[in-house]
Amino acid sequence: MLRTALTSQSRLFSSSAARLTKVAVLGAGGGIGQPLSLLLKSDPLVTSLSLYDIRGAPGVAADVSHVDTASEVNGYAADQLDQALEGAKVVVIPAGVPRKPGMTRDDLFNTNASIVRDLAAAVARVAPTALICVISNPVNSTVPIVAATLEKADVFDPKRLFGVTTLDVVRAARFLSGISDAPPSETVVTVIGGHSGATIVPLLSQTAHGKVVTGEAYEKIVQRIQFGGDEVVKAKDGAGSATLSMAYAGAKFTNALLRGLNGEKGVITPTFVKSPLYEDQGVDFFSSNVELGPNGVEKIHPIGPISAEEQALLEACLPELKKNIEKGKAFVA
């Protein structure tokens, strides 16, 4: 039993070339922040973990610090943001309010925009070369907010800013596995666009198990991937949105980033970055497969051949994404 558990965990974390890597989690006391901190404590590529929240982070840090892995853990209270960020190579941001039933991610904008902006300003000041992973919603707007805040501080490097869309990739693999006769490791789907409803575009046609899904089954799985978040919000019935699967996805993405930083080749995953792919249509942030490397973004891959259905999904995605991006930029301007 134990052997199985350990083996299956190796899917989440791979590689071993350890370096001194301090990872800071901003919002570590929350529903995502706590399990994410636990998973990062288990990642051998994290050597130091810095946990910050406006409430509860020292307690989470004391708890997580007893886990018998080599990394050190420190917790920081509300007035210790700068100390938390000191020397951080990677900053992961799950700070902000989650949805309740009936809300869209955009409904979170009014609360989360300023939270993310203020945290980004602190990163710009204290850890200007850190890689920043934004989890806080609405990701389609919060990533442009962070970019504009860093730009204002004259430290924006598009290679170092990532919107975490990994949960869409995790869901797509799981849901496709559920309707195929294959394990999720064989049903990995590239998901492009943004991270909300119609802006989430799964490229099922690019996978062996996905391209055979047609008709009603196709409509259903696309809908489920696009609105998987709503499924959890509804089931939690007012108690928040996805936290555990998001922590898993956040830890998985952070591990990929660290492997890239350590020089591992061929680390490729979708993530929402400053991107030239649809810039001519006014969409300058976009999620597509990105190769990660020692500087963060190494290469943004083209989306490749897509089906007529996917082209239609993409056409529905772009105008909505453009609006979300512009809203984020306008907030900082």
Ligand SMILES: NC(=O)C1=CN([C@@H]2O[C@H](COP(=O)(O)OP(=O)(O)OC[C@H]3O[C@@H](n4cnc5c(N)ncnc54)[C@H](O)[C@@H]3O)[C@@H](O)[C@H]2O)C=CC1
């Ligand atoms: N990118 C994605 O795929 C996903 C994103 N999310 C988003 O992640 C965010 C967090 O969700 P949960 O953890 O469930 O919420 P939560 O309410 O459980 O936790 C949020 C934490 O942020 C902290 N916080 C608030 N303002 C802060 C500040 N200025 N500095 C530091 N910490 C601060 C709170 O004290 C709280 O501990 C939400 O915006 C949610 O929509 C959720 C799931 C998936």
Ligand SMILES: O=C([O-])CC(=O)C(=O)O
């Ligand atoms: O649905 C939400 O609000 C949280 C989220 O982004 C997700 O689960 O994909």
